[in-house]
Structures are given as structure tokens and as C-alpha cells.
Amino acid sequence: MKKAILLTLVASIFILFSSFVIDKTKTKVNTELSETVLTSGTIYRGGSGTLYNLTPRLTDLTGLSTYYKKPSGKSQAINVAKLQGTALEAVKDGSNHVSIRPKNDSNKVKIKAWAAAKANNGDHAYSRIVKNAID
Numbered sequence: 001m002k003k004a005i006l007l008t009l010v011a012s013i014f015i016l017f018s019s020f021v022i023d024k025t026k027t028k029v030n031t032e033l034s035e036t037v038l039t040s041g042t043i044y045r046g047g048s049g050t051l052y053n054l055t056p057r058l059t060d061l062t063g064l065s066t067y068y069k070k071p072s073g074k075s076q077a078i079n080v081a082k083l084q085g086t087a088l089e090a091v092k093d094g095s096n097h098v099s100i101r102p103k104n105d106s107n108k109v110k111i112k113a114w115a116a117a118k119a120n121n122g123d124h125a126y127s128r129i130v131k132n133a134i135d
Contacts, residue, residue: 055122063101
């Protein structure tokens with residue numbers, strides 16, 4: 001009887017410990033995935049200032065990739081303050097990564113429509129908003 005109680009106790013401790021580790025891991029992942037909407041500063045888009053380059057690819061459903069640090073080679077300096085009051089937002093989603101994406105687009109309909117414009121040389125209202133924010 002004592003052996004059964006001891007096994008039950010050990011199993012219970014194992015389950016509690018496992019739950020704690022899993023919860024701790026989930027919290028860490030959520031912390032790493034946190035996003036901050038930026039309202040000012042300069043971010044950089046590698047490449048030219050053409051509408052085509054200022055349009056995300058169909059696979060880029062998080063938005064148009066930009067960076068805090070100026071990349072080597074050709075790049076465009078985007079003034080984040082100029083995105084304020086538009087349909088777009090700049091979201092810090094990595095240590096050096098910022099995504100420019102449509103506001104209120106949880107179902108990804110707007111970003112998909114924007115990315116589809118890449119087939120038309122990037123001619124889309126959102127691409128023009130980004131181009132107008134280049135300093």
C-alpha cells in the first residue's frame with residue numbers, strides 16, 4: 001500500500017513539474033513574439049524605391065520587411081511618422097525587424113491583396129503610401 005501511495009505521489013509531482021515547464025515555455029515564446037507598433041523613427045527597406053520593391057511578396061503575410069539597421073548596399077530610409085494617419089502601421093516584430101502591414105487585418109485579406117499587386121509592378125495604394133514615407 002505504501003508503495004502505491006509513493007508511486008502516485010511521484011507521478012503527481014512529475015505531472016505538476018511537466019505542466020510548469022510547459023507553461024514557462026509558452027510564456028517565453030509569447031514574450032519573444034511580442035510586437036510593438038512604432039509611431040516614429042527611421043526604418044530601412046533594402047533595395048530600390050520602386051513600387052515593386054515596396055510591395056510584399058505573396059509569401060510575406062506578416063507585411064513588408066524593413067530593418068532598424070541600415071543594410072549594406074542600396075536601401076530606402078522610411079520615416080515611420082509619415083505612416084501615421086494612413087492605412088498602414090509599422091510593427092517591431094524582431095530585434096532588427098519591422099513589418100509594415102495594413103491595420104486591422106487579422107484575416108490577412110488586405111495584405112494578400114497588397115501582395116497580389118506585385119504581379120502588376122507593385123501598383124497598389126499601400127505601396128504608394130510607403131513610397132511617400134521615404135525621406
